[in-house]
Amino acid sequence: MSRAARGSCHMDTARTDTFAGALRAAIAERGLGLERIREHLAQQGVKVSLATLSYWQSGRSRPERRSSLAAIGHLEEILALPTGYLVGLLGPPRPRGRWLKRAPDRTVPISALWSDPDQVEWAFRQVDTSSDERLTRLSQHDFVTVGPERGERSIRSRHVLRADADGADRWVVLAHVDEPARHLPVLAPLRHCSLGRLVTHPAAGLVVAELLFDRALRQGDSIVIEHELVSRPPYPPALACGRKFRLPVREYVLEIAFDPLARPVDCVQYRQVGGTEVAHPVEVDAGGSLLGVALDFGPGSYGFRWNWPNPR
Incomplete structure (x- = not known):
């Protein structure tokens, strides 16, 4: 898919003010399943598990490691999004280690563990x-x-x-x-x-x-x-x-x-x-x-x- 094709995706702005919401809306707009997206990424030499993709679109987690961030550009291309659109919604990295004062959250969104x-x-x-x-x-x-x-x-x-x-x-x-x-x-x-x-x-x-x-x-x-x-x-x-x-x-x-x-x-x-x-x-x-x-x-x-x- 060429990058010139990006920007043709029309999404509900109420759902796209967060990285997870934008990713969900783009996936729905393109009509692609997570398995198909994983296959597209693999063809580009990028390995991302189905569980990780599910967590990203549900808000359970977000890409922060260098390897994960490298996959976002490929995701934007696969989903026909403008360059830098998803990256711009990530914001600054979340605090880690001793700077994280509260106990880690042991919950996940209700839908995060399901394939659809x-x-x-x-x-x-x-x-x-x-x-x-x-x-x-x-x-x-x-x-x-x-x-x-x-x-x-x-x-x-x-x-x-x-x-x-x-x-x-x-x-x-x-x-x-x-x-x-x-x-x-x-x-x-x-x-x-x-x-x-x-x-x-x-x-x-x-x-x-x-x-x-x-x-x-x-x-x-x-x-x-x-x-x-x-x-x-x-x-x-x-x-x-x-x-x-x-x-x-x-x-x-x-x-x-x-x-x-x-x-x-x-x-x-x-x-x-x-x-x-x-x-x-x-x-x-x-x-x-x-x-x-x-x-x-x-x-x-x-x-x-x-x-x-x-x-x-």
Whole structure:
């Protein structure tokens, strides 16, 4: 793409007063996915991970290292932006080391951990997320069942939460189906909560819902809530299962129970933090389950992946 083609991008100025907003708007205008942008950069000899690109456009992080700043000029060319446009929105480097007096922020934008943050951001804008950062995640437990046809049948979740400020009154659930052509799961509140606003985006395979607490919490109050996501046939094929955390959790437990007729092979437990993944092989236990426990984890992603022995 020639630099003469730059400047043809028309963007909403309300979204382009920051580097992240400008990058998101330009990507949307060009209609390019992050994977495609990564490939374009790689062709120019610039290596940037998908997670890094996602963090940049969501505002979780910004390019500051010399190698990252060198990639911005190529991004401007790929996105048909004027030379220096994105660089000019970065401003001065953020303070580091002993000059950074406050504790590091351990949060990320809600959409930062997803491959398509724009769709996730749209979905979350339809619900009330104001309680999210008022709640400490003391414990979260997901119990997943996989049926004999190797499909994901259900996910039952239990959350132990503590309010860090008055007024927290809901928990927001997001579920994603990898194959949007499949039916979206049905959400069922089970304990100490009821269904509030429910938003579905079948084309993106997304379900977002508010689980309203029995009462608004005061600072220091704790609550246990449970809900279940039930899949509908034809069940989505199960090849992986995990959870994304934008805020830290004290304890996360993930159990996956496989039907005796559907025993996976080549199982891997993974954890991804800051765009770096660490994975190691694990085995299904004698009862046909995988069990993972993460302590003081997040932000990041945690879960299992596996294969099936023979195609059906």
